[in-house]
Amino acid sequence: MPELPEVEGLALFLRGKLVGQTVRRLTVVSFAALKTATIPADRLAGRTVTAVARHGKFLDVDADGVHLVFHLAKAGWLRWYDAVPAAPARPGKGPLAARFVLDHGSGFDLTEAGTRKSLAIYLAPVPDEVPGIARLGPDPLSAGFTRDDLATLLAAHRAQIKGVLRDQSNLAGIGNAYSDEILHAARLSPFAIAANLDGDAVTRLYESMRSTLAAAVEAAGGKPAAALKDAKRAGMRVHGRAGQPCPVCGDTVLQVIFADSSLQYCPTCQTGGRVLADRLLSRLLK
Incomplete structure (x- = not known):
């Protein structure tokens, strides 16, 4: 998408x-x-x-x-x-x-x-x-969208951060792929509860969101429509790269499969080495 x-x-x-x-x-x-x-x-x-x-x-x-x-x-x-x-x-x-x-x-x-x-x-x-x-929420690259705005938004959601980022009424424009990329850059589990993130985690998430999206926008700029899909795939570090080495730590990128989508993450960078269970089981593997 x-x-x-x-x-x-x-x-x-x-x-x-x-x-x-x-x-x-x-x-x-x-x-x-x-x-x-x-x-x-x-x-x-x-x-x-x-x-x-x-x-x-x-x-x-x-x-x-x-x-x-x-x-x-x-x-x-x-x-x-x-x-x-x-x-x-x-x-x-x-x-x-x-x-x-x-x-x-x-x-x-x-x-x-x-x-x-x-x-x-x-x-x-x-x-x-x-x-x-x-019904769109704020644009995450808007000059007026601050770190404190993100903190307020997250505090209102006792839901997994992956879903909060993808909800267009919260933030406009982030989908499955870039939420994976942002969470990897921020070193956060996709299943972390948004309202439970501490100040440091919120700051990492804000900075990662802005830098990841800005870099992708710059990469897309000037390209013809036919080249944008390939440019997106080439810029992914974890999304769509299950089974490949993480470019940061070298661990194997893993995935969680849902009924109609999937997510990818690095266990070393994001979950303290824990492997996330398929969400059909609705829990983490211990």
Whole structure:
């Protein structure tokens, strides 16, 4: 799933391609992906793109006050074309969800692999009318988000820190991959209770969150959409690297498998050598 750094990278890429350009059309191929009918898709035609923004994991293309907002979800992606295929986009069983075309013929497809479709597209007069954006917590890279803000947030949650970081109503943009990376850098167990973290742990978490995300945003900047997935994978130290050596201590990276996801961690760096049980067992191995 694209998270804050990749979505920021896409926003930067699209800003350079779209701003100042006139929209020819938006074709929605998967009507299940269109979550609002307040503004019809044909209202975008003839409008000029004035801005591209990121809200958490949402991308927002502003075309003279009509906002095309989309969330790529777990298996969605954006495919850019310098020249959009001439064949019309038609509904079908393929991955295509929508096609956005500029007057001079360039544009992008929104696609989603697999059978579980959760990519979401919205057309709204203001982005805050999108429910997912309205409930977002603070952006962890915002200049106004301080270490004390994080401490207050954590103190209110007697839940595992991994889940607290991933909850978009707490912090906007962090998902499964970067929560693994942040917790590894902070030397914290993913199962630690957020409200129980002491002052030093909160400081480590804050600094690791800011530095990990900032480095990933910098790595994503300037890359075309097609290269962002590989850049994300290349930057991971523990996420997706179960069975490989930890780059910090050399111990073997382990994982915990859930019903529909998994997490990766280093037992030496994060859990004092303890091996975390599969959460289907709901406990730690002693």
